Amino acid sequence: MNKLQIAAISLNQTPLDWKGNFDRILDGLNEAKKSGADLVCFPELAITGYGSEDLFLSQWFPQKALRQLASLIPHTDGITAAVGLPVRIGKDIFNTVAIVENQVLKGFVPKQYMAIDGVHYEFRWFTPWEAHKLIEFDFFGEQIPFGDQIFSLKNVSYGFEICEDAWRGEVRPGYRLRDRKVDLIFNPSASHFAMGKTQERIDLVIESSRLFDCYYCYVNLLGNESGRMIFDGETMLAKSGKLLGRAPLLSFQDTVVTSFYLEEKEQQIEPVHAKEEEFAQAASLALFDYMRKSKSQGFVLSLSGGADSSTCAVLVAEMVKRGKSQLGNQVFLKKAGLALAEGSDQKTIVSKILTTAYQGTKNSSEDTHLSAKELAESLGAVFYRWDIDEEVNSYRNKIEKAIGRPLTWERDDITLQNIQARARSPIIWMLSNLNNALLMATSNRSEGDVGYTTMDGDTSGSISPIAAVSKTFIIHWLQWAEKTLGHSGLRRVNSLQPTAELRPLERTQTDEKDLMPYPVLLQIEQLAIRERMSPIEIYFTLQESLGLEPGILKGYIKKFFQLWSRNQWKRERLAPSFHLDEFNVDPKTWYRFPILSGGYAEELEELDHIN
Numbered sequence: 001m002n003k004l005q006i007a008a009i010s011l012n013q014t015p016l017d018w019k020g021n022f023d024r025i026l027d028g029l030n031e032a033k034k035s036g037a038d039l040v041c042f043p044e045l046a047i048t049g050y051g052s053e054d055l056f057l058s059q060w061f062p063q064k065a066l067r068q069l070a071s072l073i074p075h076t077d078g079i080t081a082a083v084g085l086p087v088r089i090g091k092d093i094f095n096t097v098a099i100v101e102n103q104v105l106k107g108f109v110p111k112q113y114m115a116i117d118g119v120h121y122e123f124r125w126f127t128p129w130e131a132h133k134l135i136e137f138d139f140f141g142e143q144i145p146f147g148d149q150i151f152s153l154k155n156v157s158y159g160f161e162i163c164e165d166a167w168r169g170e171v172r173p174g175y176r177l178r179d180r181k182v183d184l185i186f187n188p189s190a191s192h193f194a195m196g197k198t199q200e201r202i203d204l205v206i207e208s209s210r211l212f213d214c215y216y217c218y219v220n221l222l223g224n225e226s227g228r229m230i231f232d233g234e235t236m237l238a239k240s241g242k243l244l245g246r247a248p249l250l251s252f253q254d255t256v257v258t259s260f261y262l263e264e265k266e267q268q269i270e271p272v273h274a275k276e277e278e279f280a281q282a283a284s285l286a287l288f289d290y291m292r293k294s295k296s297q298g299f300v301l302s303l304s305g306g307a308d309s310s311t312c313a314v315l316v317a318e319m320v321k322r323g324k325s326q327l328g329n330q331v332f333l334k335k336a337g338l339a340l341a342e343g344s345d346q347k348t349i350v351s352k353i354l355t356t357a358y359q360g361t362k363n364s365s366e367d368t369h370l371s372a373k374e375l376a377e378s379l380g381a382v383f384y385r386w387d388i389d390e391e392v393n394s395y396r397n398k399i400e401k402a403i404g405r406p407l408t409w410e411r412d413d414i415t416l417q418n419i420q421a422r423a424r425s426p427i428i429w430m431l432s433n434l435n436n437a438l439l440m441a442t443s444n445r446s447e448g449d450v451g452y453t454t455m456d457g458d459t460s461g462s463i464s465p466i467a468a469v470s471k472t473f474i475i476h477w478l479q480w481a482e483k484t485l486g487h488s489g490l491r492r493v494n495s496l497q498p499t500a501e502l503r504p505l506e507r508t509q510t511d512e513k514d515l516m517p518y519p520v521l522l523q524i525e526q527l528a529i530r531e532r533m534s535p536i537e538i539y540f541t542l543q544e545s546l547g548l549e550p551g552i553l554k555g556y557i558k559k560f561f562q563l564w565s566r567n568q569w570k571r572e573r574l575a576p577s578f579h580l581d582e583f584n585v586d587p588k589t590w591y592r593f594p595i596l597s598g599g600y601a602e603e604l605e606e607l608d609h610i611n
């Protein structure tokens with residue numbers, strides 16, 4: 001065999017951006033042609049975007065996708081391209097890849113296995129295709145082979161597994177492709193980013209190439225396509241159990257063409273990065289895409305000097321740093337829609353994009369004020385400081401008059417806490433409106449678990465960038481970011497204990513006193529949500545490893561499940577968040593739970609009957 005040159009082309013697409021999606025495909029095709037590629041593969045559903053949701057179910061949307069394909073065909077002179085789109089046949093919609101060779105549509109291959117776990121709900125839209133089935137499809141009057149089939153170019157035979165197809169063990173289409181002796185399998189994917197997941201994919205691609213004794217080429221979508229899921233644009237080539245090439249992940253570019261040669265020698269292999277670096281890159285790219293795709297002009301943040309809001313601030317500064325360095329100043333500023341001089345430095349750009357405010361009360365400490373101020377100044381963010389006691393007192397006086405008694409901390413603790421968090425909300429929203437900017441809500445996953453947040457207070461916001469990661473991870477990441485990313489402005493932030501500062505100093509509050517130690521919360525949460533265990537199973541699992549007294553551990557488990565159940569409604573109301581870790585608690589993506597429930601009453605009672 002061969003001297004075939006192939007290319008994997010990852011793309012940052014957007015649902016309903018028909019022209020943009022088409023142009024990015026063309027850019028990829030043209031670049032691949034220039035580099036001498038014979039055969040290129042785009043990611044899953046590249047023509048429409050993977051996250052088009054219920055648009056797939058309409059008549060017109062898949063029909064328009066077919067017309068886009070028809071418009072693309074003339075641009076494939078001298079090259080063969082595999083490009084993904086939805087195809088409706090009667091009542092069924094199939095998730096397909098279309099193969100166009102030198103301006104001739106050769107066929108469609110539909111996906112055989114639907115992605116239905118975690119963040120994926122493909123059965124809502126798509127029908128799986130049966131193995132071996134091949135029909136004719138009427139493509140604007142032309143009969144085109146549609147189904148389980150293989151193709152060949154310059155004596156290289158090739159076939160497809162579409163994303164989830166490859167994750168299905170013994171039933172996967174790859175085995176039948178091996179029986180048909182293909183030389184090359186492409187995997188066009190829309191595989192969501194999660195920290196640490198890339199190693200799983202690398203293993204899958206290497207193992208696939210070994211199992212099917214062929215070249216295996218993987219190509220993923222790129223960026224924050226439609227709001228929540230992030231795609232890392234991973235592209236790889238392996239042959240007979242050996243990784244030959246792997247491009248860098250999470251690019252700020254719209255189109256990334258990676259050329260591979262079908263030769264059994266190592267090409268460029270990007271190393272796997274640590275989770276902390278992956279988080280910084282994925283979250284900052286997700287923010288950039290969200291900002292530009294929502295046509296917003298930056299971010300506004302209520303900056304407390306604590307861990308959560310400081311993380312959000314650092315991520316915006318990282319977005320500017322990484323975007324500038326990957327795209328160059330001019331392209332970065334243009335994509336971000338910023339009218340700034342081309343030579344503007346990092347801090348000048350951050351000052352245009354990020355506006356922060358410290359909103360003190362008499363319960364706030366000078367430590368948190370300084371922590372917020374120093375961080376904002378070190379990043380270049382605009383920083384305001386004002387107090388909200390006047391607003392809090394105004395509400396307090398009004399309600400005391402109405403109910404005819406004074407509010408006291410002994411009797412009205414939660415009410416008095418929440419009014420402070422809520423009083424910060426209207427004024428910070430004013431800044432968002434003034435700047436046409438996105439308001440960042442700072443909830444993390446651990447707070448989401450137990451509803452440790454004031455609805456319409458600190459939950460206020462348009463996006464919730466860190467809602468999918470645990471507090472334990474945030475605290476660790478900030479230490480890493482100070483040392484490794486050089487954010488010296490985090491020094492004071494990293495020396496503080498997490499506290500809501502909503503009670504008077506004499507009733508000092510720390511999150512962990514109100515709840516439980518964060519590492520314990522994390523362990524219970526992982527078993528309850530990720531592993532889907534019952535309270536009693538969790539008790540037996542943690543009994544030995546945590547070394548806590550039985551009564552204390554039972555108390556923590558009860559607290560977790562009671563607060564978890566009571567606060568589902570809050571999770572339903574958090575601003576859109578990014579999927580960043582192996583699981584999350586967002587009901588619109590990874591974990592669904594009834595809003596009203598019996599709250600595990602029987603399951604928690606069982607804990608009282610065991611030793």
Ligand SMILES: Nc1ncnc2c1ncn2[C@@H]1O[C@H](COP(=O)(O)OP(=O)(O)OC[C@H]2O[C@@H]([n+]3cccc(C(=O)O)c3)[C@H](O)[C@@H]2O)[C@@H](O)[C@H]1O
Pocket residue numbers: 414417418421451452453454455457458499500501502511514566569595596
């Ligand atoms: N099933 C349900 N469906 C719909 N709504 C439901 C509901 N159950 C209660 N509610 C509503 O929920 C309200 C209570 O919720 P909410 O007003 O949010 O208040 P709540 O959850 O009772 O208290 C907020 C908690 O978050 C903590 N917090 C707040 C702010 C910041 C921080 C920090 O870490 O900085 C911590 C604070 O210490 C306190 O423990 C009730 O008045 C009721 O209206």
Ligand SMILES: Nc1ncnc2c1ncn2[C@@H]1O[C@H](COP(=O)(O)OP(=O)(O)OP(=O)(O)O)[C@@H](O)[C@H]1O
Pocket residue numbers: 301302303304305306307308309310357358359360361364368424442458497498499500501511
């Ligand atoms: N003094 C403050 N000034 C401005 N915003 C505040 C202030 N106190 C609280 N907030 C807002 O409320 C959010 C919730 O507070 P929370 O204490 O959970 O987070 P944090 O202060 O960022 O981190 P930590 O919990 O580690 O202290 C903050 O992230 C911030 O957006």
Ligand SMILES: NC(=O)CC[C@H](N)C(=O)O
Pocket residue numbers: 044114115120162163164165167189190191192
């Ligand atoms: N789009 C898909 O089929 C994705 C499913 C696959 N399990 C993944 O996460 O990579």
